[in-house]
Amino acid sequence: MPMLLSVIALAGLFETLVTPEMIQSVFKGSLVEDTLIGTGIGAVSVGQPFLSYVIGGELLDEGVSLYAVTAFILSFVTLGVIQVPLEWSLFGTRFTLLRNSLSFIFAFLIAISTVYIVGLLS
Amino acid sequence: MNKEQQSIIPKRKKEKNRSGFVMLSVVGCMYLLTFYFNPQAGQESLLAAFKILKMIIPILLVVFFLMALLHTFIDSKSISKHIGEQSGVRGWVIALVGGILSHGPAYVWYPMISDLRNHGARDGLIVAFFYTRSIKLPWLPLMVSYFGLAFTVVLTVLVILSAWIQGLIVDKFTALLEE
Numbered sequence: 001m002p003m004l005l006s007v008i009a010l011a012g013l014f015e016t017l018v019t020p021e022m023i024q025s026v027f028k029g030s031l032v033e034d035t036l037i038g039t040g041i042g043a044v045s046v047g048q049p050f051l052s053y054v055i056g057g058e059l060l061d062e063g064v065s066l067y068a069v070t071a072f073i074l075s076f077v078t079l080g081v082i083q084v085p086l087e088w089s090l091f092g093t094r095f096t097l098l099r100n101s102l103s104f105i106f107a108f109l110i111a112i113s114t115v116y117i118v119g120l121l122s
Numbered sequence: 123m124n125k126e127q128q129s130i131i132p133k134r135k136k137e138k139n140r141s142g143f144v145m146l147s148v149v150g151c152m153y154l155l156t157f158y159f160n161p162q163a164g165q166e167s168l169l170a171a172f173k174i175l176k177m178i179i180p181i182l183l184v185v186f187f188l189m190a191l192l193h194t195f196i197d198s199k200s201i202s203k204h205i206g207e208q209s210g211v212r213g214w215v216i217a218l219v220g221g222i223l224s225h226g227p228a229y230v231w232y233p234m235i236s237d238l239r240n241h242g243a244r245d246g247l248i249v250a251f252f253y254t255r256s257i258k259l260p261w262l263p264l265m266v267s268y269f270g271l272a273f274t275v276v277l278t279v280l281v282i283l284s285a286w287i288q289g290l291i292v293d294k295f296t297a298l299l300e301e
Contacts, residue, residue, distance in 0.1 A: 002142030002143050002145065002146040003145055003146070004229065004230075004233075005146060006142065006145040006146045006148075006149045007229050008171055008174050008175050008178070009146075009149045009150075009153065009171045010152075011170070011171065011174050011227075012167045012168060012169070012170035012172070012173075012174060013149070013153065013156065013167040013170075015170045016163055016166045016170055017163060017167070049256075049258045049261050050258075050261050050264050053261065053264055053268045056269070057268045057269075066269075066273075070273075074256060074277075077255065077256040077258070078252070078253055078255070078256045080227075080228060080229070083227075083232075085145050086229050086232055087229070087232060089142065090236035091239065091248075094299075095245060095248075098249075098292055098295060099249050099252065099292070102288045102291060102292070103253065106287075109284070110277070110280045110281065110284055113280055114273065114277045114280055117276045118270075118272050118273050121272050122272060
């Protein structure tokens, strides 16, 4: 219970301190770099899943690539820096490391594949 | 259960409790610092945390109810049969569909899933479950309106496929380590 309360309290802190403007400012225009940044930013962002679509839509309007936005909305839900301590305490180091590493790698790979396939379809 | 195992479990439980309190103290200090440097942000953070707590209480109740059911009616044998080593296709379907249908933040599900794991649920299926949680059925129409139908369909299919692949990788990795 204390760990769960910590995660909730951390989520409140992150939701207030990490603003959409801060997220927008870190993208640089390079495709690979931005996709990696999108994955990383999604991992530290907190909130309802629909927020990632809204922020993602704003990022697209600002000229950020769909690769980066896709990676961001994916890692927003599959990765969570603030919940790592709870995951680690319940599932152990090996599981936590493996699951989060795979989520990070696959957010990148799925982003690239999704945009590529959608490009082929349209 | 032998004596050695019995003596390890309370010790691990104590460690978990201690790490929980340490984490809570660290977060408490972060709040104090935020209140000190930016009282308004501190207040907003606290309000946001209460909002999150209010939102997840119903889901937490469902999870605790499911955990109680699990302890009362389901034994390790049947868990092992459905989502354990020999669960086969049925296990994958349960994990992938369960992930898509589960609501709320992932951490709310951690206690129940960890309980299932202690009763014999496979790591690969747990990883697959957590990955398909990125498909949020109620929010799909919003995703379509922002990014289009083709994008939403392709992303959803790829997430399910990659959840399965990640599960396979984890199972393989776990088997290699246990050999």
